[in-house]
Amino acid sequence: MSQQAGYSPSFKRPAEIMRMRRKRARSDAGVFSSPSGQGSTGSPGQSGSSPACVRPFSPGPLFNTQNRSGGGIKRRNPFANIENTYSPKKKFLIHNDDGNAEAADSYKMKKSTEGDEDVSTQCQGVLPFSARVTEVEKQEHRDISSKECVPFCEDDSLFEEEEEDVKGPLLKSPQAIAPASISPPICTEYPADWSLKTRLLFTSPLSLSWAEHPKAQEEALGLSQHCRAHFSTLPHSVQDPRSCSELRCAFRQSLVYWQHPSLPWISLFPRINAERSFTGKSTPWAQDTALQHSLMSEWAVSLSSLYSLLKARLCPYFYLCSYQFTVLFRAAGVGGSSSITALISPTTRGLREAMKAEGIEFSLPLIEERRKSREQQNLTVHQGEEEEQEEKAQECSELKEGEACRAGDEGENDGYNDDEDGSFSWLKEMGVQDKIKKPDSITIQLRKEGHAVSLDHKPESVVCVEGSHTFTLINFLINCRSVVAAAGSQAGLPPTLLAPVAFRGATMHTLKARSVNVKSRVGSTFQNISTLEITGPVLPSSLCTVATLLRSAQKGNFSAALYTHIPSAVMNTHTTKQQYTGGSVDLSGCGLHPASIQQLQQPSSLGKTALTHINMNNYSYTWKN
Template identity: 85%
Template structure:
């Protein structure tokens, strides 16, 4: 049987097949008359009217008319085939070419065969009409049940209505469900959050196939409740999806709450953000402090109090972050526990050589993260390959341009001209003056000015020294121009001393967008103003249930602040949950996002898309 090809050895036949075999055995027994007195023909148990080319119930060799007796031609089962009807463990009988039937390899009944060999073959065949055939069938079925009981698989029970759990060595693919046999479809990963973006945004443009009109024209009661919730740091929980956002008062109140920010100073007739390259917005506006020294001192005094109040709140973990926006640079102060750092961090961008020298003179220790990162990458490249003379010269100039080694480099360059004296031509060749030498040394440092690579990082207790430096720094305020005498703008997500509450401007418009040959209605929501990182995250969290998880956003960043997304190599990395910021007045979900280390580098997010509650983004 093992040599017969085309059979599936792992198929398990249900018990119904066994009953059909017993039924066939009884029908065969009916046409086998007890012919004790018919001589040799009766002794062989063969009928006098054999049928030619009779096929058994399951696929197998045809019976010839010399070796098979029966009352009629049995029709072949049209649903049976070689692939699904044979199992070596369950095949009971094998019909040889001569028509004789015997048990399969796994059901050889040694005791019965030995007993039959001892008896006389002629008398055995005469009395073998029904009993030996059916007895062997029943005994084979018992043997089969004993073999199966020691294993575990899934087969049909005797009543054809229940399943019996048994064990099996080889799993049959035909017994598995279609879902188990079919290849598992790989679903796209669901991203429920986008990276934290520490850059300031000037404009947001949201688009969605669903209407965004719920976000504008709030009722007086909804606006008042939203402002009250912001001041009291109360946050409402919204369901996963909203059927009618316009009728949801909690959603509209939460949206008004997310638009609030705090600013100092506040001049209604002048937009105080952005401040870098914003001379056009100040041109033609009334600036009474420009020529009044007393008024300038008064503004700076109030500004100093507000800045000190903000730093105290930051140190007490009651304010997560705040921005200082001057006409030359922007400073971001982050509380301990944000951005993957366990200490207070301040990022300044862009900077100049003069500002860095002034900070060094005040004893403020700082680092240039992007410069150090570039230097490490060059060192790794030098380790892999041979270092040329030009690269060595560049490294020497970079070292000489360091603020700490300026004097040493100057004496070193004087020695570089000693070879002129040895040749006796020192009087004929004009020696460059000290100013030219100094400019050449500092060429690399000056080249960083006003570039993203000039970003400065201050950590720990040095941030307090930086606050005092900003208060006393005269170059922090423009001495001439349209912004002369105006203190920098302070922006924070929570209230502080001397601050004024402001709200972002939101405007909803329904437009038609061409999709192929048809036009589709698209709803848009435009938000303008100094958009803080926590405000961006809160707004997107509100759009998720309101727009049923389908919207997109175009983000417009304040360019000098994009580099503030760099990762700070802090010695004490954030351990997660070690710093409690629950009382900082910002939504817990936004704080959880801002606690993660930044992964955007020196770039900012430009697009955010949510499809089926899953985020994708571009930078």
Template identity: 65%
Template sequence: MSEEFGYSPSFKRPSEIMRMRRKRSRSEAFSKAGGVADGTDQSASLSSSSSSSSVVCVRPFLPGPLFFNTHCRSGGGGVKRRNPFANIENRHSPRKKCFGHDDGGEAGGQSRAERRTTTSEGEVATKSDDLAFLQLMEKIDLGRQETRNSIQKCLSPSKNDSVFEETEEDVKTPLQKSPQVISPLSIASPVCTEYPADWSLKTRLLFTSSVSLSWSEQPKAQEEALGLSQHCRAQFSTLPHNLQDPKSSTALRCAFQQSLIYWQHPSLSWVPLFPRINAERSFAGKNTPWAHDAELQRCLMSEWSTSLSSLYSLLKARLCPYFYVCAHQYTVLFRAAGLGGSSSINALISPTTRGLREAMRTEGIEFSVPLMEQERMGSKSREQVILCDEEQQQKDSLEHKEDRCCSDGCDEYEDRASSLSWLEEMGVQDKIKKPDSISIQLREEGRAMSVDHKPESVVCVEGPHTFTLVNFLINCKTVVAATGSQAGLPPTLLAPVPFRGATMNSLKARCLNVKSQVASAYQNISSMEITGPVLPSSLHGITTLLRLAQKGNFSAILYTHAPTAVLNIHGTTCASGSADVSAFGLHPASIKQLQQSSSLGKTALTQITMNNYSYTWKK
């Protein structure tokens, strides 16, 4: 090592310097106690000579050439190369910086060769090192304990103290003053225990969870029978909040079978009768004996009329919460008083056409078109704002613009008539044909027809006019397709409770175990698929059971029947529902959800996620 280029033989390691200081302190102690003074003088002279020699050939820590003299050159035998990475900041290691700049240069271990000089000196050095180490560890443990106590005190405030108040007693360390510690307390995420009511019909549900969903498949005969009995009797069992083993819970499996049941008319096992809009493919190649048999069509329509009348009677008596009429061109939702934020019976029809709306007016059915009226009111308000701005500008403009201000409040025909006043000034008003009322009416009808078969054409019927609507549906010939694969087949009636002529059906549930990629690993995910016409009460009942069985963690993808998504809009005379809804035959939690006004507008839920018993959703 002494032969290498740039090596300084007078350089001392920090450990050697520490050893020399300990040795000198021991020598001084021995001399005071009457020890041998020669060793003290020898160690002092050695330390002084070593320190004087080390200062001569020490290169500064700044980048630059080595400061050396002739004595250093003779001892080392060369010039040490410049360290390109050396500067003032990195001359000490991070561990040395923690204990201070002065102590860092002197800290370090001892040389093995010098440590084995004498047995007595080694023992004394080891004891002093152990004592210093123990004192250092005690200080570190004390500092950690104080930091832990301060963090715990900050994260666990008392009930009487405010989270945003800081006093000298509470804030003792800079860690407590940091916004990272206080922000989770001051901005706490809200816990959503319920998702908004969705009145649209679902065709498919896909649930996924990290907890196994195998408890929902292969019910026992007794469990299935008990679930059917509870559904018919409108009985609901109380489930515990903490289910240790959902698969062994008979009450949970019975409640799940109960939530899958719905009632339908007509019910043909070989033909799927939902959905009915744009469902020609599902009827293709099927046996349809009623297509060319007028007597069979009359029998089917007679039974359907009886079932529809029975459903409306149950709805009016508050024994049925809602039901759907799924025709080949539109879907009608009837809701009882007290649901959807309305205090009266109401019905929503979507989509509609101008011909259907004119036929309803002819029958004396009063209805509203909420989305078109909202758009019209919005356009009027915008026009009023524009007109107010124009009036303000016209007051300061020329006099020939005052005619436009007078014609702002007129109707469309008067606006167009006044816009042609310049023809009279030119004297050619008789030579040019003006638009008459018939052309203006045709133009307005064209605007009304432009929304046909679109969500904006949804119609709302409320109060006693819903009874007139039921008679209109029974007697209207367009409610049944005259041609095509659905010719002669009456609309499908869907309800959550039994009614006359109805068939009890059950949604199909199927469970699968799949592997999903999470980061760089694969995680076992349990999934459950439910197919069929999923009613709003069925969706809420299933999610309520999954909340308990899956320990508050699952996600669901909802596939909506597109024409029914707009059924989430508000009616024109919506008010807080105050009617008695105790005899609806639904779970009280489902009734409570359906009583609220839907906040989804003309959209529907597409995804529901529950994380730690808190709901989030997407439209």
């Protein structure tokens, strides 16, 4: 079948097909009426003035000029003109220099003075009715384009059957033609995360092998720079990281942390639910009381030294990890607080009662936040009730009864009333008072404090201590017996102290780093991916420093999976009395990288969650929590 190149039937509308079938059923002898109302004396389905080589309504051979007879012959599609498939007068998009998209009318209807003229001679390059744009529609699109760059998109279904050689700029989506008018925001920092990490896994398309196997001189220089708090200035992008000695030294410097106590044969982090790591290990202090007193004495000296450094703003923060809770101490100006703060999680009712007995004032941030949200909801409901006071006047009696019922429910939630004997008077009337056991005073007390006990070992039990009460908390922790396990594999072992700077009795440790090259499947191909794994107690400042170094070494393209120590995830919660002071507190002498100081000064926005993924693409951060 000979066919002109560049032509394919594209205008198929179900409504038109049904209309043609109804006309064909009513026709006899293959006579059809033309769309313009003129009777056809030629071949059926073709007007007298239509040109040759016209495609029928559905795909098939081309009509010729000879007459056809017989019913059921399909009429031609009056709009399927060969010329309109590649007519330059089609509707197209004009993109001005200022970025506005303007819809232009691609066809012009010729006014016909003869009523009997064929449709094919009336219209030159006619598009289907769904693609016609009236003057009102054009004006609306111009108004939208003048306010904001909103591209006008045609109905792509009209052109879905066009051949590939016919497709051009006129048939593409305007989003693919016009440049993006709005660029995504650039985030140079990720939110401060105060949770402890047990493992970091960095991946990058560029090699990360420069981070391992340091030379002896590079490792020594990195440790020396850490002790002296000297930091190298790296360029925005390092061309050859493997030959950059400053980068490798700075990386070794970022892996250093300080710990007390230090037992080489036992891993002292994490401590919560870590009985398996202590099982089968030598614990000579478990049965030796004198050794336990010696360990606790040295631990108390180290804790006092850390608090003194914290108070002088020479140590920005430190962690105390016991077998049942974790404490985060932060200096003034860190975490958006103008005073020293301490967060303890998880806690129990017994620990909170012991802190109250020592005169330590504390708050429950998550509980208070929940209470405030409820008060806000009640206030909103109260305002709505005031607005609908007239409507609810008719239900006043029902509201009073409901308030009485609610008051009774609150009394039951709070516990038993003082006259408990009177509440069981109905049992005496029934004669079964001796068969029913009444709750004793201990049960009544537990019911009254049931809401406090229900918080134990949950994230909502996090406690915040601020200001001078943190010093009382230090003395409480030194003298409190509950910080040391009395039985089990951790019996007699003091809590672990972790800090980013040196303190009295501390031992220098470094995180373990290992680089591996792997192949990752991307679609149908495999792509080389370089990975860097860092294990150990990763402090917030170490994570920030490593991410800063990778930004320069990997040219702003890497991603990281963060494995969080779950009990410390709630450390990102807001304290109730936070007052961000900006740069009013000088932390230049705390021994951290300037980028870490700037990030850790900001209040955390993660709530009680922690970061799980960090991704940097073209020097811009995205993250998940």
